[in-house]
Amino acid sequence: MRRTFDDTLSWTATGTALLLDAVAGWGEEQYLAPSGLPGWTRKHLVAHVAANADALRNLVRWAATGERTPMYSSRRQRDADIEAGSRRPAAELDAWLRSSAERLAADVAELDGDRWSAEVVTAQGRTVPATEILWLRSREVCVHAVDLATGLTFAGLPAGFLAALADDVAAKRAAAAGPAVVLSAADTGDRWELPGEGGPTTVEGPLAGVAAYLAGRPHDLTDSDGSPAPSLPAWL
Structure with missing residues (x-):
């Protein structure tokens, strides 16, 4: 694993700043524009990120107290909360995004060092140490800062984050x-293999393109003969 606790803390701060700076001053028109995610406006995306901060606070509380506190009561409730959030006025949605991020940061700062090794369960059902909470959040804010479709690309994210992602x-x-795909980052020398089906396709490009x-x-990656890189199924 090429990431540390301090890395994820730093990437969370970076991604949060990118998000908050991007939406600063937005009104209804900007918020109702399409995001980079099919079927979602920027309001949907921001509601999702704000709800994620609240959900991760549940995991911090779980680690702090030992009391089982799932991120969400159910997938249906999670989706309903995002849909409801997408109908909030722009100013109210902006306030939720900022306040939820601030509350999560405060909870993280107060968590006792020994409790970071406590086990919690993610929304995907994985049992992980509480240190993973910060990785989950850094992944959320960095990737979705790009998904806001404001012009930021993966090339504008920290290189260490891209490699970890x-x-x-x-x-x-x-x-x-x-x-089956063999991926190479031409600018860093990193290599990843997806064992998959069929003979492997070799794909090379910059780290930012590989992560995207x-x-x-x-992305604009192609295989060795210039054809578009093979389509991949959904990640999450």
């Missing part, structure tokens, strides 16, 4: 169905 997504994809491809975001 590629490691994380490649490991998940290696255990799932999909095409693995995460299912827009």
Whole structure:
């Protein structure tokens, strides 16, 4: 694993700042524009990020007290909260995004060092140490800062975060169905293999492009003969 607790703390701060700076001053028109995620406006996306902060606070509370506190009561409730959030006025949605991020940061700062090793369960059902909470949040804010579709690309995210994201997504994809692909980051020398189906396709490009491809975001990677890189199934 090429990420530390301090890395994820830093990436969370960076991604949060990118998000908050991007939406600063937005009115209804900007918020109702399409995001980079199919079927979602920027309001949907911001509501999702704000709800995620509140949900991760539940995991921090779980780690702090030992009392089981799931991120969400159910997937249906999670989706309903995002839909309801997408109908909030712009100013109210902006306030929720900022206050939820501030509350999460305050909870994280107060968590006793020994409690970071406590086990919690993610929304996907994985049992992980509480230190993973910060990785989940950094992934959320950094990737979705790009998904706001304001012009920020994966190339504008920290290189260390991109490498950690590629490691994380490649490991998940290696255990799932999909095409066999060998990925190389030309600018860093990193390499990832997706064992998948069929003969492996070799794909090379900059780290930012590889991370975007693995995460299912827009990219311009091609295989060795110039054809578009194979389509991958959904990541999450």
